[in-house]
Each structure stands twice: as structure tokens, then as C-alpha cells.
Amino acid sequence: MTDAHPHICHCAENAYLPRSMQILRVITETDDHEIKSFDLVPVDDGEPFRFTPGQFCELSIVGEGEAPFGIASAPVEESFVRFSIKRIGRVTTRLHSLTPGTVIGMRGPLGNGFPMDAFAGKNLVVIGGGFAFTTLRSLLVQILQGGDRDQFGQLQVVYGVREPGLFLYREDLAAWQARDDIQVVQTIDVPVDGWHGQVGFVPQAVQELAPSAKNTVAVICGPPVMIRFTLPVLLELGFGREAIYTSLENRMQCGVGKCGRCNVGSKYVCVDGPVFSMAELDELPPEY
Amino acid sequence: MTLSCEAPVVAGMISRQALEEALGGWMQSWRVIAPVRQDGEVRFQPLDEPAAVAWDYANAKHSAKGVYLPQVERLLTYARTRDDLNQVKATDPPAGPTMLFGLRPCDARARLMVDQVMVDGVCRDRYYAARRDGTVVVGLACEHPRSTCFCGAFDSGPYDATGSDILLRSAGDMYLVDVVTERGAELAKDLALEPVDDEHSQRAEQAQAKAEGALRPMERLVGIEAALEGLWDDPLWQEISAKCLACGTCTYLCPTCHCFAVEDRALGDGGERVRAWDSCMYAGFTAHASGHNPRPDQASRWRQRVMHKFSYLPENVDAYGCVGCGRCVVSCPVNLDIRQVLARVWAAARTQAEESAL
Numbered sequence: 002m003t004d005a006h007p008h009i010c011h012c013a014e015n016a017y018l019p020r021s022m023q024i025l026r027v028i029t030e031t032d033d034h035e036i037k038s039f040d041l042v043p044v045d046d047g048e049p050f051r052f053t054p055g056q057f058c059e060l061s062i063v064g065e066g067e068a069p070f071g072i073a074s075a076p077v078e079e080s081f082v083r084f085s086i087k088r089i090g091r092v093t094t095r096l097h098s099l100t101p102g103t104v105i106g107m108r109g110p111l112g113n114g115f116p117m118d119a120f121a122g123k124n125l126v127v128i129g130g131g132f133a134f135t136t137l138r139s140l141l142v143q144i145l146q147g148g149d150r151d152q153f154g155q156l157q158v159v160y161g162v163r164e165p166g167l168f169l170y171r172e173d174l175a176a177w178q179a180r181d182d183i184q185v186v187q188t189i190d191v192p193v194d195g196w197h198g199q200v201g202f203v204p205q206a207v208q209e210l211a212p213s214a215k216n217t218v219a220v221i222c223g224p225p226v227m228i229r230f231t232l233p234v235l236l237e238l239g240f241g242r243e244a245i246y247t248s249l250e251n252r253m254q255c256g257v258g259k260c261g262r263c264n265v266g267s268k269y270v271c272v273d274g275p276v277f278s279m280a281e282l283d284e285l286p287p288e289y
Numbered sequence: 290m291t292l293s294c295e296a297p298v299v300a301g302m303i304s305r306q307a308l309e310e311a312l313g314g315w316m317q318s319w320r321v322i323a324p325v326r327q328d329g330e331v332r333f334q335p336l337d338e339p340a341a342v343a344w345d346y347a348n349a350k351h352s353a354k355g356v357y358l359p360q361v362e363r364l365l366t367y368a369r370t371r372d373d374l375n376q377v378k379a380t381d382p383p384a385g386p387t388m389l390f391g392l393r394p395c396d397a398r399a400r401l402m403v404d405q406v407m408v409d410g411v412c413r414d415r416y417y418a419a420r421r422d423g424t425v426v427v428g429l430a431c432e433h434p435r436s437t438c439f440c441g442a443f444d445s446g447p448y449d450a451t452g453s454d455i456l457l458r459s460a461g462d463m464y465l466v467d468v469v470t471e472r473g474a475e476l477a478k479d480l481a482l483e484p485v486d487d488e489h490s491q492r493a494e495q496a497q498a499k500a501e502g503a504l505r506p507m508e509r510l511v512g513i514e515a516a517l518e519g520l521w522d523d524p525l526w527q528e529i530s531a532k533c534l535a536c537g538t539c540t541y542l543c544p545t546c547h548c549f550a551v552e553d554r555a556l557g558d559g560g561e562r563v564r565a566w567d568s569c570m571y572a573g574f575t576a577h578a579s580g581h582n583p584r585p586d587q588a589s590r591w592r593q594r595v596m597h598k599f600s601y602l603p604e605n606v607d608a609y610g611c612v613g614c615g616r617c618v619v620s621c622p623v624n625l626d627i628r629q630v631l632a633r634v635w636a637a638a639r640t641q642a643e644e645s646a647l
Contacts, residue, residue, distance in 0.1 A: 017365065018365060019375055047361070063367035064369055066553050067551060103373075106377065202409075251575070252577055261569070262548060286521050
């Protein structure tokens with residue numbers, strides 16, 4: 002664990018006991034209905050939920066189990082906690098069947114989150130692909146609405162999906178497109194009628210945008226193949242490996258560094274990550 | 290890099306009969322777990338009577354791991370209703386003092402190693418911690434190591450007191466009592482100790498020399514993390530894992546393997562969430578719901594097992610995830626021998642060093 006990624010322990014009492022959270026809203030994000038956002042509110046009137054963009058939680062449904070999800074809402078959005086979830090396994094399939102009012106369990110926040118203090122004073126290039134835009138939304142909303150916009154420099158976003166109907170957070174994207182303090186490039190893989198945005202893969206879009214590497218950090222989340230081809234573009238633009246951050250997904254289960262299944266080398270994604278710089282990942286074996 | 294303890298203090302000596310009397314007293318205030326012979330096998334079980342202790346056992350097939358990290362442990366119970374899918378009730382951490390009596394030094398050290406992860410690591414596991422805090426260990430020095438034992442390779446040995454509160458050393462008709470911790474000093478007050486005479490002191494030393502001499506020679510393992518550094522892509526992982534059946538026996542019998550799964554089990558109208566031993570030898574251990582698996586073959590799983598024990602744990606908690614008890618060697622159905630695997634690690638590292646020197 003580096004100083005830039007302190008582990009904030011939230012599990013002094015019982016690390017395994019989920020907090021009851023009521024579903025406030027369910028938003029179908031994509032046209033294929035495979036990704037839904039769940040906005041949750043605590044059932045108890047206990048401690049407000051505090052976290053850092055980039056952290057994750059274990060969502061729990063008794064009888065089905067738990068699964069880890071990045072937090073898609075921002076700390077500044079105090080009235081709900083959002084998770085955007087693709088229907089893929091046992092817990093997620095059950096989640097997709099649930100309606101507002103239902104109570105589920107949540108453990109967290111877990112993991113390190115983005116090093117916001119290290120990002121302050123810098124320009125940010127945020128690069129997302131496909132469904133991996135959840136914690137990037139958290140990061141962007143926090144910067145834009147958290148009252149500290151002037152603490153950050155230029156804000157540029159490249160977000161690519163296969164087809165227009167797969168963009169998450171379309172209301173947010175439209176609002177960002179209308180602002181003058183953030184530049185958003187949305188790109189799709191192949192041309193579609195009615196699409197007026199950019200066409201092409203994320204690495205090309207980053208190349209064309211050509212963000213300056215000077216005093217800039219890049220945050221990149223997406224499918225491994227997208228990251229693999231975008232990385233050389235960023236390096237070519239002059240980004241150092243310590244200035245490029247990503248978030249890893251492994252099968253985090255206990256979330257507190259005990260159960261032993263999410264490690265990459267000697268680091269546990271659940272406590273040392275999920276956010277790592279490329280320089281940090283260079284020190285670890287490629288096992289994710 | 291190896292677990293160690295302060296030099297123990299010889300408090301005195303005691304006959305087995307007097308020890309059994311003390312055990313009877315301890316059984317009033319402690320749940321005493323001890324090695325007991327049953328169906329031709331020695332198992333760690335709650336003790337019914339002091340006379341049932343198997344004093345002379347060579348190490349048991351199963352370790353006492355189930356006492357400090359139960360194979361299945363309930364974390365919470367739940368009710369199932371339509372609208373509330375988090376109607377849960379946390380299970381209270383286990384209470385009640387437990388004495389682990391007659392643990393061999395390898396097993397006592399293994400428990401100490403697991404403590405480093407579960408209690409002294411980043412987050413305190415309250416279930417494990419409650420059990421750990423309520424447990425005392427009376428170790429029993431190992432007079433007859435088996436041919437598969439290799440505790441000596443860790444700068445430890447069959448008479449290592451680390452992890453015990455008290456260590457008993459056989460000296461013919463008497464046991465020498467070594468006090469290792471403050472809790473051990475308290476326990477020793479319950480024993481009718483006699484001063485140690487030269488004869489028994491010598492007998493104990495002779496037995497120790499004999500036991501240490503009985504360990505098969507093996508290359509020292511302390512420092513093997515450095516040898517592992519350059520071996521990520523070495524063909525040895527493919528070669529050693531080719532015959533592995535992925536049965537997980539090695540990890541289940543290992544007293545230091547502590548990886549677990551959290552899962553729900555239905556019981557009538559509700560159910561329980563438990564943690565249960567799991568194994569890095571299984572493909573499903575790391576498989577994602579998407580089908581992606583960061584450790585896609587048995588070679589990568591074997592590499593994980595070796596790296597975790599001999600590289601990651603030393604880095605993270607300053608202890609090896611192996612105490613040389615040899616259980617995985619004894620019970621592997623295809624005779625995969627961790628000692629040979631580690632010998633190959635040293636050899637591969639030497640080959641690499643020679644090649645880079647050319």
C-alpha cells in the first residue's frame with residue numbers, strides 16, 4: 002500500500018454484516034435492457050454513507066449471495082447511492098428483477114478509490130469504454146458538482162461504446178455536452194443512421210483529441226483490449242505510466258483482504274485497489 | 290522472515306500423571322481440544338477425559354485448523370420475505386475459552402501465521418479474533434518427526450516454542466515445562482512443578498537432538514522469495530502441475546491455508562450466510578461471472594499457491610504460509626511433493642542466474 006492509497010478501514014464492528022438499503026429508483030440505462038442503475042437509500046437513519054469516487058461495495062441479496070460493484074454516484078449526490086449493473090450472473094439476475102421499495106444489503110465502501118488529492122491541481126483525461134463508465138461517472142460528477150471544480154484544470158472525456166443505445170448516463174452526457182468547462186467526445190464503433198457524434202474506436206478518438214500530457218493525469222476504464230490499444234497512444238502523447246490510472250475488477254468477495262481470491266501478485270484488489278496507476282501495475286504480474 | 294518467539298523459560302518438570310490431573314482441572318474452565326485416537330487415526334477433538342490424550346502421536350492427518358478457522362462458520366442468519374432481502378441477524382462471535390492442548394510446534398506456528406492475516410492484517414476479523422483471543426496453546430514438542438516433515442527448512446524445528454503459550458518437552462518419565470508467554474506463565478501456576486534435575490534436563494536435550502537429527506536433509510527455505518522473483522513465466526509451473534487433479538486436498542489439510550468463500554445456504558424459510566474453506570486449486574475460485582478467469586489453468590493456480598505461501602505472505606505479513614508439517618505431501622493422491630516443487634524453484638532460479646551471468 003502506497004501513501005497515495007491509504008486504506009480507510011470501515012469494518013471495525015462487523016465486516017460481514019450488510020447494511021439495509023432500499024431501492025429508490027431503477028433506471029434502465031441501455032436499449033438492450035441489460036444494464037440497469039439502482040439508486041439506493043439507507044433504511045436506517047444512521048451514519049451518512051461517505052466514500053471516495055472509485056470505491057466499490059458488495060451488494061447482498063439473501064439466498065443469492067453477494068457481488069462487488071463500483072459506486073456510480075458521487076459523494077456529492079447525498080440523496081442516493083447508485084450502482085449500474087449488467088445482468089450476467091446469479092446476484093445480478095435477481096437484482097434486475099427487483100422494483101423500487103425492495104430492500105437489499107450493501108457492504109462498503111471498500112477499496113481505495115481514486116487519489117483525489119493527487120488529482121487536484123491537474124488536468125484530467127477520463128477515458129471509458131463500454132459498460133466500464135460507472136466509477137468514472139462518480140469521479141466526473143464529483144468534480145463538476147462537488148464545489149471544487151476550480152481545483153482541477155481542463156477536463157476531457159472520451160467515452161466509446163459499440164452503438165449509441167449502449168451509452169450509460171445519457172442525461173449526464175447531454176448536460177456535460179452543454180457545459181463549457183468539460184469537453185466530452187462520444188464515439189461509437191461503426192456508423193449508425195441518426196448518429197452525429199464521432200465514429201471509431203477509443204484509441205483513435207484519444208489520438209485525435211490529443212490531450213496535452215503536461216500536468217495531466219489520465220484515468221482509463223474499459224475492456225482489456227481497449228486499454229491495451231489506448232495505452233500506447235497515451236505514452237506517445239507523453240503521459241508517464243505513473244500519470245495513468247485504471248481500476249481493476251477481480252472476484253472480490255470478503256472485501257477486507259482475508260478471503261484470498263482477488264489478489265494480483267501480493268496486492269489485494271479489494272484493499273490495495275481497485276484503483277492502480279500503470280506504474281503500480283508494472284510492478285505486479287499480469288494476472289487480472 | 291520466520292515467525293519466532295522470545296526464548297522460553299524452563300519453569301520446571303512434571304509427571305504425566307500430574308499433568309493429567311492438571312488437565313482435569315483445566316477441563317472445568319476451558320473447552321480443551323486435544324489429539325485423541327479414534328478409528329485408527331489421531332484427531333483434534335474436545336477432550337472427554339485426560340486419559341484420552343494421544344501423547345505419542347506422530348502428526349495428525351488433519352490439523353487443528355478447524356478449531357481456529359472452522360471449515361464452515363455462520364456469519365449471519367436471514368429470513369426471506371418478498372420486499373426485504375436483507376433481513377439479517379449477525380451471529381455473535383464465538384465466546385468461551387478454548388485450550389489447544391498437545392499441538393505440535395508446526396501446528397502452533399501455523400495458527401500464529403493465520404493470526405497475522407485474520408487479526409493483524411488490514412481489517413480485524415471479529416469472528417476469528419474472538420476465537421483467537423480466547424484460546425491458549427499448550428504445545429507438545431515433537432520427538433518423532435515423520436519422513437515427510439520439513440519444519441527445519443524454515444529455521445524452525447520439532448522443538449520450536451513459537452506459537453505455544455507453554456511447550457512440553459518429554460524427558461522420559463517426566464515432561465519439562467517451558468513457559469513462552471505471559472498467559473503461559475499464568476497456566477503454569479496450575480501445575481505441580483518440580484525443579485528440573487540434570488538427568489531430566491539431559492534426557493530432554495538428547496531427545497531433541499535425536500528428533501532434529503531425524504529430519505531429512507533439505508535445502509533451507511528461508512529466502513526462497515528471492516528465488517521466486519524471476520520465475521513468473523518459467524516452464525516449471527506447467528511441468529509440476531501437469532499431474533495435479535485439482536482435488537484441493539493439500540489446501541484443506543494445510544494448517545496455514547485460510548482462503549474462504551462466503552455463501553448463502555437455505556434453511557427452511559430463511560437461511561444462513563457462512564464462510565467455508567475454499568481452495569486456490571479450483572478453477573471456480575477466481576472465475577468471474579462473465580466467464581473470464583485471471584487464473585485460467587492449473588499451472589497458474591499452482592503458481593498462485595506457491596507464490597502466496599512463499600512470496601506474497603512473507604511480503605505482506607512477514608511469515609511463510611508453510612510450516613513444513615508435510616500433510617500435503619502425505620495425502621496428495623498423485624504424490625505431488627511440495628518439497629520437490631521448492632527444490633525445482635531453487636534450481637530454476639540458479640539456472641536463470643547462471644544464464645544471465647553468461
